[in-house]
Amino acid sequence: MNGLLRKAPTGQTWRSLPPLLRLLICSQLAFNIGFYAVLPFLSEHLGTKIGLAGWLVGLVLGLRTFSQQGLFAAGGALADRYGVRPMVVTGCTLRIAGFVWLGYAEQLWTVIGAVLLIGFAAALFSPAVESEVARQAVMWEEAGGGPRTGLLAMFSVAGQAGAFVGPLLGAVLLSMDFRTACLAGAAVFVLILVGHLRLLPQRIPGRPPTRGRGGVRAMLRNRRFLAVCGAYGAYLLAYNQLYLAVPRETVRAAGSQEALAWLFALSSLLVIIAQLPVTRWVANRLDLRRSMAVGLVLISAGFAVVAVCRPAAWTGVMGLAPVAGFVVLLTVGQMFVTPAARAWVPDLADEGRLGLYTGTMFSVSGLTVLAGSAATGVLLDAHLPPAVPWLVLAAIPAAAIALLPRRADQVR
Structure with missing residues (x-):
């Protein structure tokens, strides 16, 4: 683990990375452009256009996350067994179908079917891509290229660049209608599919298929791994409030969701600008546990900012300032949490089980979000003092710090 604390060499550049790693990082960029052109606006579409109650909106969003993160373990195990390329190709194909279906869904059961298909598609391609990036990052570190967290931070930056472009594209498309945004998202994944069919190797050197069964029991006995999963799940539940609590607060303060695209753009732009410098700073000063703990504290503070300001019931620019503060603190906390957890x-x-373990971390997170999203929807709908929901949400990442293993330099 000492290699994680070295300063990344200044000569590390994009061109020095292996072609496969460059392809996978670009994949994350493209995935998120297609995804964020649609999903940030789903909550408002379900509530206003289709007329679902708040708890149903929360449930649908939770089901989407569960069908994605909740099934990552299965997707990761399939990637270990069959390889990266089949999972990416199949996942992209299913996501194209899911976005088209969502664009035409007008009843609850059709919406649920579409979001489940969209989530399941990501459960196939994301664990394959993320586990291979993590494996390549370890190989990069062992070859003397620099800390693995640096490459994983670059992967996060690519994802956030996509998350920056996606909502802006979605906001433009929504001037027409939600269906147009969905069809545009599907078109992005058509381009991704074609690109991967041409460029992604059939077999990746150094990652032979894992034919033997098993691995799950050993993983479930790995308490340190499960503790990291639990803490990461609390982070993801907090992050999911960008799709549930933040849209509601934005509409309350501004009267519409127009500012939502800019809040997502703010989050993504912060990661694009600051993720790599923050990761370099962390690599010289904090181990993985402390990095995750600092991130969770910042996220908790973001909820607390809204809780303190919410009773004033400000509107307009003043009303948006606290939720913008939450987005900033959540994003900075994310910069500490995600590279550390992935590393x-x-x-x-x-x-031979990296796909399974990577997928399981996201599956545990998906289960956490599924349980927490419907509950959050009820909490936000309840007639409570306005600060209470945000205080409850602030307590979750703060409590998750206690789950983290005490030392990051011990494997078990």
Whole structure:
């Protein structure tokens, strides 16, 4: 783990990365452009256009996350067994179908079917891509290229660049209608599919298929790994409030969701600008546990900012300022949490099971979001003092710090 604390060499450039790693990082950029052109606006579409109650909106969003993160473990195990390319190709195909279906869905059961298909598609391609990026990052570190967290931070930056472009594209398309945004998202994934069919290798050197069964029991006995999963799940539940609590607060303060695209753009732009400098700073000063703990504290503080200001019931620019503060603190906290969690998993995973372990971390997170999203919808609908929901949400990442293993330099 000492390699994680070295300063990244200044000569590390994009061109020095292996072609496969460049392709996978670009994949994350493209995935998020297609995804964020649609999903940030789904909550308002369900509530105003289709007329679902708040708890149903929360449930649908939770089901979407569960069908994605909740099934990552299965997708990761399939990637270990069959390879990266089949999972990416199949996942892109299903996501195209899901976005087209969502564009035409007008009843609850059709919306649920579409979001489940969209989520399941990501459960196939995301664990394959993320586990291979983590494996490549470890190889990069062992070859003397620099800390693995640096490459994983670059992966996060690519994802956030997509998350920056996606909502802006979606906001433009929504001037027409939600269906147009969905069809545009599907078109993006058509381009991704064609690109991967041409460029992604059939077999990736150094990652032979894992034919033997098993691995799940050993993983479930790995308490340190499960503790990291729990803490990461609390982070993801907090992050999911960008799709549930933030849209509601934005509409309350501004009277519409127009500012929502700009809040998402703010979050993404912060990651694009600051993720790599923050990761370099962290690599020289904090181990993985402390990095995750600092991130969770910042996220909790973001909820607390809104809780303190919410009783004043400000509107307009003043009303948007607290939720913008939350987005900033959530984003900075994310910069600490996500590279550290992703860098930790390869040291905790059994040989040949990195896809399973990577997928399971996101599956546990998906279960957390599924349980928490419907509850959050009820909490936000309840007739409570306005600060209470945000205080409850602030307590979740703060409590998750206690789950983190005490030392990051021990595998078990």
